Amino acid sequence: MSRLALSCVVEPGDLRLRTRLRQHTPEELWASVAGSSSVDAWARRAAVLDLAPILAAADAVGARFLVPGDDEWPERVEDLDRGEPVQESVGAPLGLWVRGAGDLGRLVGDAVGIVGSRASTAYGDRTATEMAADLVTLGATVVSGGAFGIDAAAHRGALAAEGPTVAVLAGGLDDFYPRAHTALLQQVADAGVLVSEAPPGQPPSRRRFLTRNRLIAALSAGVVIVEANSRSGARNTATWATSIGRHVMAVPGPVSSAASYTPHRLIREGEATLVTCAADIREMVAPMGSELALHHSQPRLLDLLDAAESAVYEALPSRGSRDTGDLALRAGLSLPATLIALEGLRTRQLVAVAANGGWMLGAVQDRPVRSPQQEAGGGDG
């Protein structure tokens, strides 16, 4: 209950929360906030907090509150605790409000985020719908934000293929925003789940739309930007995805289309991989294998590698070295993709440069790692 209460007084993604939770358990933190005579915002809100109407509102719409350790908890959102702040937000959610028939943890085991402009074109809508339907057919769950434009097209594609979809909302789940999407969001709840960090009764806000974007990224193995003009929030989702090591993908379009500005920019600058269809996306985002799930309580360094890094790591010889071209060939990757993977491995000291200029196994090898929370708090999460 401490996490639920805290989530009612702390704004999602508050920078200070992660710091405090590295020093204290949620129970200690709530006791300190609730018992404080300070005039800071958390204490003032805690002093007037009445959980009864919030829980009643949740009950009325069948919403449940998930916390770490629950069966349905999507553990991958905790990657947010390892990311850098984006626009002064950071950190995993204290808990998640969920409404709908699906099991969130199971649904996002193999999930792809599809996001983009509210001001989408017919081309963008059609592409989002087709990609979502094809992804669902291939066994994936489609995660989006329930907004007008690309988000709605993605949810509709998933629903059309009778597959699960997850809508991450910025406000409380007792109300549907945007109102015009009431029927759509009800369908999403029936086929999958609605998710929010905000308790029932909380309206969406600009800040909450941005912190919501980090959940879309964190709940997905990769995020696809279908269309986004130069000011779209989809850019923010891409930044979040990059900051926590999710694959960022983008859909090309006509060069004359302003709605394709951000996808083109992301691809051009190497921040996103160009994808044209669901098969391209699956190539980037392999389904979560059972081997990952097995090690879950004790994440290992190799489990944190992406598909390209794993392929390159596997291609290293157990003794001696191998040159970049040879590694690319064996890993089945392009040279740039191999170089990016090598850089990721090099910074983790999993590979090193050999005396002959080739690449060899590095100083660090497949050792268990501890998350920052474990290191700082001594807990066992």
Place this chain on the structure above:
Amino acid sequence: MSRLALSCVVEPGDLRLRTRLRQHTPEELWASVAGSSSVDAWARRAAVLDLAPILAAADAVGARFLVPGDDEWPERVEDLDRGEPVQESVGAPLGLWVRGAGDLGRLVGDAVGIVGSRASTAYGDRTATEMAADLVTLGATVVSGGAFGIDAAAHRGALAAEGPTVAVLAGGLDDFYPRAHTALLQQVADAGVLVSEAPPGQPPSRRRFLTRNRLIAALSAGVVIVEANSRSGARNTATWATSIGRHVMAVPGPVSSAASYTPHRLIREGEATLVTCAADIREMVAPMGSELALHHSQPRLLDLLDAAESAVYEALPSRGSRDTGDLALRAGLSLPATLIALEGLRTRQLVAVAANGGWMLGAVQDRPVRSPQQEAGGGDG
């Protein structure tokens, strides 16, 4: 005259030619071929070669034959002598037939190749025309192959902006191919030049179209693929461009368009940079600076670096090391672009990995290098 005669008996891009020219001067090689009693194809053709009608046909249309050392000779085509074979072709041309008002060497000092499908879409044609017109306005020359579709759209865009353009043809310059482009190719000759490796009287052939593509790549600082289906020859031009270190760029389009298949593939696999407009292209392909021209008789290792490699090399500290992110920031490049540049520098030993994992100046530093021809033949270019 030995080069001209040789070019009449040797197919463009013949693998054996480069090998023989590393051991012999063109004069020695021609003497050996012409004096041979062998029955090989070169000797048989040399035995029946009559240069008079070829020279007369050239005279009749005002075509001239350029060889290395001529004022108008485009020295950058000699980069082909450093590339790897592509589809069993390789090597710089023995000479180039040129027809038209322009100075080829000067025109290609700042040239961009724009190529693509014969089976282009209205979107592709419009994009090629606009990019070509804008490039010419920015001071560049547009190089293409004079074919239907994207090639023609590119030439037309350049001509519409009253700028120079170069058409590289697969057959002799005494005839225009395709015939339907007679008026267009005449306009190209008036505003720029027509170029061919084949002597007058030689028809285009499938093989010559492929070896022609290597000249489009070699004459340009970078090549833009506007549209190309999965079987287009534009893919071949991109391969040539990569093999000799030219920038490869590609234009995105609707994901449903088969004509955008190859551009999307090239971008996705990291073989091409996405470009949406002439400004994007100029960002990749900086105009040839005067500093390169100055060192021309004695190429130095640093002169062979591309823009990104130079920027990264400049960003290295003179003492100590710098990490990849810092280098990317200072070089003004994306992380993938920086990593690709570092790999290029590392293989040339211009950078090395420091003990702390950062990058430092390598064992090799700005030493003059000799081209393979110079090394083998002892000549002084």
